[in-house]
Amino acid sequence: MWTTAKFCAQLPKIELHAHLNGSLSRDTLKRLHIMKEGNSADDIDIPDITKMTNLEECFKIFGLAHSLTSSPEALRVATSDVVREFAEDGVVHLELRTTPRAVESIMSHEQYVEAVLEEATREGAAQGIGVKVLLSVDRSQGEAAAQRVLTLALAARRRWPEALVGIDLSGNPRSGCARALLPLLRDARARGLRVAAHCAEVENEAEAVALMEAGVADRLGHCTFAAPGAGAGAEAAWAALRATRLPVEACLSSNVRCGTVPSYASHHFGALRRHNHPVALCTDDKGVFATTLSNEYYLAAEHFSLSTEELWKLSFESVEYTFASEEEKQQIRNTLLEWKKANLAQFELH
Numbered sequence: 001m002w003t004t005a006k007f008c009a010q011l012p013k014i015e016l017h018a019h020l021n022g023s024l025s026r027d028t029l030k031r032l033h034i035m036k037e038g039n040s041a042d043d044i045d046i047p048d049i050t051k052m053t054n055l056e057e058c059f060k061i062f063g064l065a066h067s068l069t070s071s072p073e074a075l076r077v078a079t080s081d082v083v084r085e086f087a088e089d090g091v092v093h094l095e096l097r098t099t100p101r102a103v104e105s106i107m108s109h110e111q112y113v114e115a116v117l118e119e120a121t122r123e124g125a126a127q128g129i130g131v132k133v134l135l136s137v138d139r140s141q142g143e144a145a146a147q148r149v150l151t152l153a154l155a156a157r158r159r160w161p162e163a164l165v166g167i168d169l170s171g172n173p174r175s176g177c178a179r180a181l182l183p184l185l186r187d188a189r190a191r192g193l194r195v196a197a198h199c200a201e202v203e204n205e206a207e208a209v210a211l212m213e214a215g216v217a218d219r220l221g222h223c224t225f226a227a228p229g230a231g232a233g234a235e236a237a238w239a240a241l242r243a244t245r246l247p248v249e250a251c252l253s254s255n256v257r258c259g260t261v262p263s264y265a266s267h268h269f270g271a272l273r274r275h276n277h278p279v280a281l282c283t284d285d286k287g288v289f290a291t292t293l294s295n296e297y298y299l300a301a302e303h304f305s306l307s308t309e310e311l312w313k314l315s316f317e318s319v320e321y322t323f324a325s326e327e328e329k330q331q332i333r334n335t336l337l338e339w340k341k342a343n344l345a346q347f348e349l350h
Contacts, residue, residue, distance in 0.1 A: 001345065001346055002346050004298060004301050004302070004308075005294075005298050007308050007311065007346055008294045008295075008297040008298045008301065008311065009089070009090060009294040010090060010343070010346075011090060011294075011297065011311060011312060011315055011339070012090055012091075012092045012315065012332075012335050012336050012339050013089070013090050013091050013092065013293045013294070013297065013315050013318075014091070014092070014093045014280060014315055014318040014319060014321075014322060014332070015086055015091045015093070015094045015095065015282060015283060015293050016095050016196075016219065016249050016280050016282050016318065016321060016322060017095070017097075017196070017221050017249035017251060017280075017282035017283070017284055018082075018086070018094065018095065018096055018097065018282065018283055018284070018285075018286065019096075019097055019098065019136075019170070019284065019285050020069075020078065020079065020082060020096050020097065020098035020116065021062055021065035021066055021069060021078070021098065022061075022062060022065065022284065022285025022286070022287055022288045023082045023085075023086075023096075023283070023285060023286045023287050024065050024068075024069075024078055024081070024082065024287040025081065025085060025286075025287050026046055026287070027081075028077070028078060028081040028082070028287070029046060029064065029065065029068060029287070031077065031081075032068035032069065032074050032077060032078065033068060035068075035073070035074055035077065036067075036068055036070070036071075036074065046064065061288050062288070065078075065287070066101070070101075070103045070106060070107065071103070071106050071107055072107055072111050072112070072114070072115040073115075075107075075112060075115040075116055075119070076115050076118070076119040079096075079115070079116050079119035079120050079123065080119050080122075080123045082096065083096075083119075083120060083123040083124055083127060083129065083131055084123060084127055085286075086129065086286075086293070087127035087128070087129040089292045089293055089294050090293075090294060091129060091293055092129055092130065092332060092335055093129070093130040093132075093319070093322055093324060093328075093332050094124070094129055094130065094131045094132070095131075095132045095133075095134060095165070095196075095322065095323060096116075096120060096131065096132070096133050096134070097133070097134040097135070097136045097168040097170070097196070098116055098133070098134075098135065098136055099135070099136040099137075099138050099149070099170070099171075100112045100113050100135055100148075100149060100152055109148065109152055110152065110155075113135065113152050113156050114156075116133060117133055117156060117159070117160045117163055117164060120133055120163060121160060121163050124163075130324060130328060130332070131163065132163060132164075132165045132322075132323055132324065133156075133160075133163055133164050133165065134164075134165060134166045134167055134168040134194075134196060134323075135149050135152055135153045135156070135164070135166075135167050135168070136149070136167070136168040136169075136170045136171075137149045137150075137167055137168065137169050137170070137171075137181065137184070137185075138170065138171035138176075139169060139170070139171040139172070139173075139175065139176035139177070139178055139181060140171045140172050140175035140176040141171070141176070142176065143180060143181065143184065146181050146184050147184060149167060150167065150184060150187065150188055150193075153166070153167050153188070153193060154191060154193070157192075157193070162325075165193070165194050165323040165324075166188070166193045166194030166195055166196065166218070166323055167185075167188050167193055167194075167195055167196075168195075168196045168197070168198075168221075169181060169185060169195070169196070169197040169198055169217075170198045170221070171198075173198065173201040173202045173204070174202060177207075178197075178207050178210075178211055179207055179210050179211070182210070182211070182214045182216055185197070185214075185216035185217070186214070186215075186216045188216075189216060189218075194218045194323040195216055195217045195218050195219075196217065196218065196219045196220075196221060196249070196323075197211055197216070197217040197219075197220055197221065198220075198221040198222055199211050199212065199217070199220040199221060199222065199223050199226065200220075200222065200223045200224055200225040200226035200234075200237055201221075201222045201224055201225070201260065202224075202225060202260070203225045203230075203231045203232060203233060203234075204225070204233075205225075205232070205233025205234070205236050205237050206233075208223075208225065208226050208233075208237040208240070209236055209237055209240045212226075212237070212240040212241055212243075212244050212246065213240055213244070217246060218246070218247075218323070219246060219247045219248070219249055219321060220241070220246050220247070220248050220249065221248075221249045221251075221282075221284075222248075222249065222250075222251060222254075222255065222260075223237075223241060223248045223268065224255055224260045224261060224268065225237065225260075226238050226240070226241045226268075227268030227271050227272075228268075228271050230268065238271075241277070242275060242277060245277070245278060246278070247278035247279065247280060247320075247321040248272055248277065248278065248279045248280070249280055249282045250267070250268070250269045250272065250279050250280065250281055250282065251281075251282050251283065251284035251296075252264055252267050252269060252281070252296055252299050252300065252303075253283070253284075253289045253291040253295070253296060253299065254283070254284035254285060254288075254289055255267060257288075257289050264299055264302075264303040265303045265304075267303070269281070269300060269304065270303075270304050273304065278317070278320075278321060279314075280314075280317075280318040280321050281293065281296045281297055281300055281314060281318075282296070283296055297311055297314070297315075300314070307348045308346055308347050308348050309347050309348060312336070312340055312347070315336060316333065316336050316337075319332045319333050319336070
C-alpha cells in the first residue's frame, strides 16, 4: 500500500479557501520580483514563516505579495502559477478569492478583476481543473469599498458567468465591523452571488453569532473561536454554528502558524468531525504557510487518525460545499468515484 503521504498526494482534492496573493509560492514571488525590479531573485527578502507567532505577523507578509502583483501582467503570472500548482497537487476543483486593487496610472479595479478571471479560466482549462473566483470584501476598508466590490462582482459575472461565483468577507478580523456589512452580503445573495465569510478568527462572540444567524453566508472560514474550549463566548458561537449547519473551511497550518490554535492535535477540526458538522480542509495561504492541500490532508490523517477511507470521504463530501453548478458537482463526484475504484488496493478495510 501507499504511504499516507502518497495517498494524500494522489487523492483528487477540493480547495475551497485559497487567497490568491497568499498562495504565491517562493518561486513565483522571485519571478514577479525580477519582472518588477529587473534584479536577481537573490535580492528579494521573503519572510521566514517559522518565525511567525501571531495573526498580525501573518497579515504583514501579504504586503510583499501585494507589492509584486501591482500590474495586470504580474497578476496574470501569479494567477497562472497558482492554478497550475494546485493542479499539480491533485486539486480538481479550486475556488480562489482575491480583493480587487487599483494602482494609480497602472491598473484599475476592473483591470485587476479581468486579469485574474481571464487567466484563471485559461489556465484552468489548460490544466483540466475547475476554477471559480470570489471577489473579496476587505472588512477593514469600510462600506463604500465593499459596495464597489459587489458592483465589480456583478459586472464580472455578466462576462464570466461560470467562473465568477460570489464574494468573500475577509480582511484583518480586528479591523472594521462585519455586522455593518451584513446588508451588503444579504444583497449579494439576493442577486444570486454565493457568499463565503471569514468568521470567529478572533474572540468576538457577538459578531460571530450575528454573522451566523443573519443567513447571509453559504460557507464560513476558520471559525476558530466558535469551538468548544476556545475561550470566552465560544460556547455560544459553537451552538450557533451547529444550529446553522454551515460548512466550515478548516485551515490547519494557517491557524497553528498564526497562533490562533495551540497545536494541530487541538484544532477544532476534530470537534467538527466528532459532531458530524460539514467541514472541508483548505490551505488558506499555501505560499505564506509553505503548505499544500495534500499536506493539510496528511496533517489531518496524522493528528486525527484518519483512515484512507475517511480521507477520501472528506474530499468527496467537500464537493457538496463547492460553489460549482450541480452538473459540475456530479462530474467531480464521478472523478472521485472512478479514482477510488481504480485504487481500491489503497483503501483500508474495516
